[in-house]
Amino acid sequence: MNTAVTTCPIQFNVDLPDWLQSCLLSERRATNEVALADNSLICRAFEFAYQLHEGQCRKSGEPYICHPIAVAGLLRDLGGSPAMIAAGFLHDVVEDTDVTPDEIEQRFGVEVRHLVEGVTKLSKFTFSSKTERQAENFRRMFLAMAKDIRVIVVKLADRLHNMRTLEHLADEKRRSIALETREIFAPLANRLGIGRFKWELEDLSFKYLEPEQYRRTQELVAEKRADRQARLNEVTEILRRRLEEVGINCSELSGRPKHLYGIYQKMQRQQKEYHQVYDVSAIRILVETKDECYRALAIVHDEFRPIPGRFKDYIGLPKPNRYQSLHTGVIGSSGHPIEVQIRTLAMHQVAEYGIAAHWKYKETGSTPTLVKPEDEKFTWLRQLLEWQNDLKDAQEYLESVKDNLFEDDVYVFTPKGDVFSLAQGATPVDFAYRIHTEVGNTCTGARVNGRMVTLDTVLKNGDIVEILTQKNGHPSLDWLNFVVCAGARNRIRQWYKRSHRDENICRGRELLEKELGKSSFDSLCKSEPMQAVAQRCNYQSVEDLLAGLGYGEVTLNLVVNRLRDGVKGKQPITTDIEVLPPSTVSQKALRESVPAFRTNKSPIIGVEGLLHHLAGCCHPIPGEPIMGIVTRSSRGISIHRQSCRNLETVDGDRLVPVSWNTATETQRPLTYPIDVQIEALDRVGVLNDILSRLKDDNINVRSAMVKTYPGFPALINLCIDVRDLNQLERTFSQIKKMSDILNIRRLNESERLN
Template sequence: MNRRPIRCPEDYGIPLPDWLRCCIEHVPPGQGETCPTDTEALLAAAFDFAFQLHDGQVRASGEPYIIHPVAVADLLRDIGASASVIAAGFLHDVVEDTDVTPEQIEEHFGAEVRALVEGVTKLGGIHFTNKTEAQAENLRRMFLAMASDIRVVLVKLADRLHNMRTLGALKPEKQQRIARETREIYGPLANRLGIGRLKWELEDLAFKILEPEAYREIKQQVATKRSEREERLAVTVELLRQRLVVSGLGACEVSGRPKHLYGIWSKMQAQQKAFHEIYDVAALRILTPDLESCYRALAVVHDTFRPIPGRFKDYIGLPKPNGYQSLHTAVIGRHRPIEVQIRTAEMHQVAEYGIAAHWKYKEGGSPAALGNDAERFNWLRQLVDWQKDGGSEDSSDYLASIKEDLFDEEVFVFTPTGDVVGLRKGSTAVDFAYRIHSEVGNHCQGVRINDRLCPLPTPLQNGDFVQIITAKNAHPSLDWLNFVATPTARNRIRQWYKKSHREENILRGTEMLERELGRDGFDALLRGEAMAKVARRCNLVGTEDLLAAIGFGGVTLQQAVNRLREEIRLSSQAAAPVLSNEELARSVTAQADQASQPAPHHHVEAGSASPILGLEGLEYRLGGCCSPLPGEAIVGSVALGNHGITIHRQDCANVTQVPVERRLPVRWNPLADGGRRRYPVQLRIAVLDRVGVLKDILTRLSDSRINVSDARVRTNPGKPARIDLRVELASASQLGTTMDQIRAMADVLDIARSGIG
């Protein structure tokens, strides 16, 4: 790409932050052309490069696209990011939205900026849906990118914040999707990295879109009480400031701060309280010059106001997992409770800006470069190690682990050397052992809690001193899976069994799969491409790994079978000729006609296990008008002449026409056949008329092992097609599940139960 000299700020024709204007004005002639090393030259060159590439592009709002990367870079500068990260903020969309290659970025700005831009570009394709498997895969990609350089996620968070600020130009459904992603992933991620300033705004913006009525109500209530609250806080602040000066703490800064709206709403929801019952809508903050002054200021606060019992928390002695430190207390001031936070200016920077406040980027952003701060990102290392070890076959387990590690941990315990370890509430010694190291967990034999021998399942409490007793010949027990609280520990236990009993697991998995699929063609199926694809979908290398995973429970048998059937269906669709819906219906009906036809009447032998109780050896048949199923209330109708008894659902319209004296009380026998018997039910389905829709429905039923005995299709040009299916089901609950599955398909407009003709 040909570069032209950087122009003066006014020539760009868009509003620029003052710091960026200053950078552009101070770039000497000839600077900023190739790999500038001066900070101002680097930032000016990155902005100019992005401006040229995005020239002519506009956002959904109609404004020039360059305004977005400028806003992202401005946010990154506000949180104290380095020049390379700010430059990546300017350039984060150029690879995806223009013809520029990563090699060209490296040529102009160096390898560090290229790596950051590539990392953000990879994250740009990640969208979180409600589909467990897809969401787990997206999260794996995100955390692998973060592990290579965690600064990548700083750019992504700034990008997401500006997008949230400007969502108004998008369609409502897209706003909802982005807001839900923000609340579920990016808000907790900003919190886990300790960047409170981004977390609060991300949560409030998502709250505004996802719960607009609640947002407006709380915003209005906060605004209505603002003058009264500010007056009350001003008096309290002045009183506290005077007391601090008298105590020799005149260097402390005292100020009021508002709580963000989502935090107020969350507390209202969690505590089931109304707005007027939430007392810490605003709070006081005291910034001290040093650590000692924090505790001296706390003494002054408690001497000035009456403390509320049980409301003091020392996050300085026991920092939160994201590095947050502060003293929290609640006192009664002017007849109302007030929350007070006390911390040093340095602690305040960490609380506001997280990793950007305490982490110097001289050696790059990988966890290896963190030095003493590496423990802050232990959660990230564990997530990445899990992936590399191949332990996350089950998507639901992986998502549970993400949720565990992104959200605040709730129990803090001590190692024998006095180090603090944060764990999930309900964690046991085994969870603690695996948090320390995999080998400690794998060789755990017992535990001392507060110098007393305790059972391994004992839940840990805040402040416990925990000492793990290990032995070389000790190994995990599958019983541990019944009481461990963290997915990390559960996964490590399964990993150990997977590695130490591989041959046994493969044999067990093979036997389980063979029993499910049958022996015919089983060996060929194991060697086939479909099985290999299933293994890859489960994040495994090959078929043997899949069989081992089935054997030790890392992948459920049903999960593997369902995915295998799907792969076989997809491959057969590619090879088979495309049939019209009518041709496919005739084929299904012909196959059903060749099968044995069920007898229309049933005879009940005395003492036999009849499906219907109360018939006493009489002949009966199921009414085709309502097709009753086990689990539904039924009634017998005694027919005139010698035609036996017809069984109807009690809500069947035909029952009302039967005289009471000809009605026979009957009920289903739950012990008749263990649920193996199948009963015909007619379904009427309205669908969009396209080739293949009936095949998709039949495939869905086949995957659920539901037999179809008749299929008929009726089409009418310009109108939805009607499909009548006769299926064989075991119970009313299976009918409900089946109808829900079909109703959820994309081209299905409606589904209803109908009478059997």
């Protein structure tokens, strides 16, 4: 479409910030090309967004345009380019109006289009669950980040302003957004080194997720503010005088408060009271050169007694987000511990603005270059992109994203001196997979600091690790019990799946063939709709889809539903969609012979007033086609599933057509026992993870038995109580989504007895 906009000056009915008023005024009065180039794009984007959002309001009642203005202002403060600021104004127009990405490109250029598309949610697509929608939004965002890292900076500015105005939403919505912010966006800001965003996002999330603890921490900080400031002033004056004496010029020497969530985290992590946390406030010393950082450190340690174990050199060994500073803890003149941070101005700019410092601040005076996602500092982003195709389950993908976003803080070295950062608790296997997938897959041993160690040894800062490999080496399922890095876990699972690929393809084919029927199944697998289903499920080919189905990465219901959606409006595919079970009884005849629906209090229609019971051989549950058998004993009528093999040997005159009573006033039992068997990778905690999924759906577990054999998957037999077939299928679907699950099925009577 081509949205009409006016070209004459617009009268705005909202208060504009000074920077935007100045921009609009200078653009209209501009007489040279430089001024036009600097302001035209920003002004056109603002006016376009203003007209599109006119009449729209936020939950607070204020005009919606106030939000894009605030986002653009945050990006301007970070030193964003005109294209970034324009994207800040336009970031919601594709999602909330009829404007298309093509029109954005036509009006504002391809650069702005890519930034806007990267932060646009998939609101116009249909997903089977909220989790799947969330996962696909993040997949799309990370792919956009790979092309232009500025996408996430725009998204962070958007999220920060939303968090600042979160009080106008319902409580449940507030908690949901705050939780996503704390688990995803605050760690993202930390990964990118944008400290000022990270701290505020964490504090705002803390405010809505744990309001009582937030208020308590706020009160504790406020109570001690005067005493704390007096101590800091005393220490800063002493250090200022000493630094001047040795000729070190400080561009800044001041105290700064630690953010509330950081204080609360430290109190919880170290099990300390507020008065025991020594770095509630810190003194920051900004000097001119790296050499002066170490000279200033010597002055601090000479004047005040250092606390053992509290010195950290992030200049010599920067954090993964390129944060650099010297941190030391000392005992102040009043006897209280104080943290001191020493860095150069350039380091401070990176600490505050992260990647934005690369284009906001220019040390050489030349035009700043944008940070490229392929830079070494974005190893974590490349890992996330690699997992796009590895992890099909939305829940597992989100968990891996969260795991990978939290900061690595163990540094280990190769024998050649290369340094790698790993998560706390990492082992040689984690290190091997961090080097390369093949190194991990062929790992057979490790040396740490020249000594042979077991593969589950926990690595420490400064360890020199050598990985021993063999060509015929391969991963062990036992490794899943001790690796801590999501990348290592996923690579081990992927190897196992690939090594059993043919078996998984056969299993997936059998499952789908049983559901759709054998007729023309081969031609269906080669059809265009089937290929489209594979791609929508994030698989490259139908064969990959069948392997994923066999392994349990994708559920049968999801594949069948998407296939049926894909052929709507097209030529019907010739398949036996409704397959008769292995029974001599005609299902069609049975359905036709079932009595017409009538309301009564019996859970089963057709046995009113008669003695009856549910058969123990097949355990029928509501939602399944059933058939009654007149027993030769005194137990009356036995109710079986229509697919039960015991029906095959029964004389026709003993069959009683029955059906489940779906009337709302039916007083049937709440739950029915079902025996299931789960085949899973043998690792610590797999049963607990399965039970957690069952608990989420309020399913009671009557009994559980686990059988394990070295080198083979674990067999888990459960007896669970379910309400009906829908709940059982939903439960199977949720368990199949777990990456460790190979298969899940119902057990018949003979299998239960064995």
